[in-house]
Amino acid sequence: MNETLNFTLAVPDIAAWRAGNTGTEGVWQFDSGRPGRHVMISALVHGNELCGAWALKGLLEAGVRPQQGKLTLAFCNLAAFDRFDAKDHDASRFVDEDLNRQWSAERLQSGDTLERKRARALAPFVAQADWLLDIHSMHERAAPLLLTGMQARNLELARLLGNPEHIVIDAGHKDGVRMRDHGRFGDLCEDGSDNGTRSVLVECGFHGDEVSRTVAQDICARFLLTAQALDASAIARLLPGWLQADAQQQWALEVTGPVVASSQNFRFVEPYQGLEVIARAGSVIGWNDEQPVTTPYDDCVLVMPSTRQAKAGVTVVRFARRRPL
Numbered sequence: 001m002n003e004t005l006n007f008t009l010a011v012p013d014i015a016a017w018r019a020g021n022t023g024t025e026g027v028w029q030f031d032s033g034r035p036g037r038h039v040m041i042s043a044l045v046h047g048n049e050l051c052g053a054w055a056l057k058g059l060l061e062a063g064v065r066p067q068q069g070k071l072t073l074a075f076c077n078l079a080a081f082d083r084f085d086a087k088d089h090d091a092s093r094f095v096d097e098d099l100n101r102q103w104s105a106e107r108l109q110s111g112d113t114l115e116r117k118r119a120r121a122l123a124p125f126v127a128q129a130d131w132l133l134d135i136h137s138m139h140e141r142a143a144p145l146l147l148t149g150m151q152a153r154n155l156e157l158a159r160l161l162g163n164p165e166h167i168v169i170d171a172g173h174k175d176g177v178r179m180r181d182h183g184r185f186g187d188l189c190e191d192g193s194d195n196g197t198r199s200v201l202v203e204c205g206f207h208g209d210e211v212s213r214t215v216a217q218d219i220c221a222r223f224l225l226t227a228q229a230l231d232a233s234a235i236a237r238l239l240p241g242w243l244q245a246d247a248q249q250q251w252a253l254e255v256t257g258p259v260v261a262s263s264q265n266f267r268f269v270e271p272y273q274g275l276e277v278i279a280r281a282g283s284v285i286g287w288n289d290e291q292p293v294t295t296p297y298d299d300c301v302l303v304m305p306s307t308r309q310a311k312a313g314v315t316v317v318r319f320a321r322r323r324p325l
Contacts, residue, residue: 005141007086007208012053014075017060024121026075028060036069039227040129041220042122043073045100045136045179047080047092051204051212052135055220062238066229072125079114089207090139090308100136101176127183132199133223134180135216139306141206142274144215145253148200149181151188157198158250159325161222164202164215165247166275167325168303168318170255175313198227203304217242250325253301258315261307262288266316272305277322286317295319 020027026044041059043052056073065071075081077099083092096113108120126132144164148154150171158167172181178201185199200223204215221242224230235243268286278285278300285302286293296319305317 005206005208007089009050009054009208009210009213011084011086012050012057014053014057017057018075018078020075022125024125026078027122027125028073029125030065030071032066032068032070034068036066037130037227037229038070038072038128039066039131039133039224039229040072040074040125041133041135041223042076042126042179043135043216044078044081045076045134046094046098047077047082047084048089048207049135049137050084050207051137051216053081054213055135055216058217058239058242059220064224064230064238067231067234069130069227069229070128071224071229072129074122074125076122077115077118079118086208093309098176100134100178101173103177103179103182107176122179123182126179126185130196130198131223131227132180132185132197133219134178134199134201135204135219136201137204137207137212138274138304139207139308140273140304141209142203142304144205145203145304146200146219147180147203149186151199153189153194154198154200155252155325157200157226160226161200161219162246162250163218163222163244165249166251166253168253168255168320170303170318170320173315174258174260175315214244218244252323252325253303253320254323255303255318255320256296257319259286259288259293259317259319261310261314261316262291262312264311265289266307266310268305268307268317272302272317274302274304276302276305278302297321 099115102119147168180199180201204212278295283295301320303318
């Protein structure tokens with residue numbers, strides 16, 4: 001499961017874009033002066049996830065400006081990115097703790113780790129946004145995934161985006177709240193109302209594969225188009241070649257629960273890559289120390305299995321049921 005994967009995606013030079021224009025390092029904001037959504041795209045929440053940085057660099061170099069509403073672009077964990085080494089890329093995921101687990105009110109209000117300080121600096125921009133696209137990549141080589149959370153409005157956005165093929169409906173992680181679940185984005189609106197927000201997290205494939213950059217560019221173009229920040233002619237003019245073919249079929253993967261490691265000794269019985277369908281309930285797929293981990297139902301899908309960050313409290317795989325979207 002932890003075999004060495006070649007890292008072929010080059011490190012983007014973002015020096016020209018590092019300062020931002022908001023007074024907060026790495027954060028750019030553009031106001032069209034016209035009514036419309038405030039759209040935010042974030043990248044480098046983890047310092048070894050280069051594809052999103054490539055996409056934001058491309059948007060900035062192309063001079064993308066919203067045709068209505070506002071656009072915020074954020075290079076998030078610059079300190080972790082500065083430590084990046086392709087030979088040990090997992091080491092630059094974060095400096096002190098995972099930035100994408102710090103988005104509860106409690107954590108934002110306390111603690112002085114580098115990531116909590118950075119989350120506090122970014123939080124006002126996240127709070128302002130109506131629509132959020134958070135760009136990530138994966139520990140393992142696997143097909144792209146779009147994570148919607150539990151909100152029906154985000155699942156509808158996934159349909160409108162039309163890519164990627166697999167859509168993960170999940171409640172997040174036990175070890176902390178993600179940016180895409182923060183504040184208004186996490187509101188389930190159980191009365192059936194729509195609070196106007198949309199937030200999705202895209203996993204573009206393995207960190208080091210060049211195709212992850214292509215996936216990131218495609219989803220950025222789709223997101224800006226669907227949010228009506230740019231129209232089709234602007235996408236074609238400013239971002240030629242970014243849009244890829246629509247998925248022939250989209251699948252909803254309804255996560256029913258995570259497998260959380262009890263220690264760093266968690267191991268899988270096979271080198272799973274993700275999206276495997278395990279035919280029979282009760283099949284052993286791994287060992288949590290000495291305890292067998294078994295599938296809870298027939299045709300169980302494994303979502304993002306990986307032990308690269310395994311330690312007590314960390315999710316190492318999620319179980320899901322699959323249905324057409």
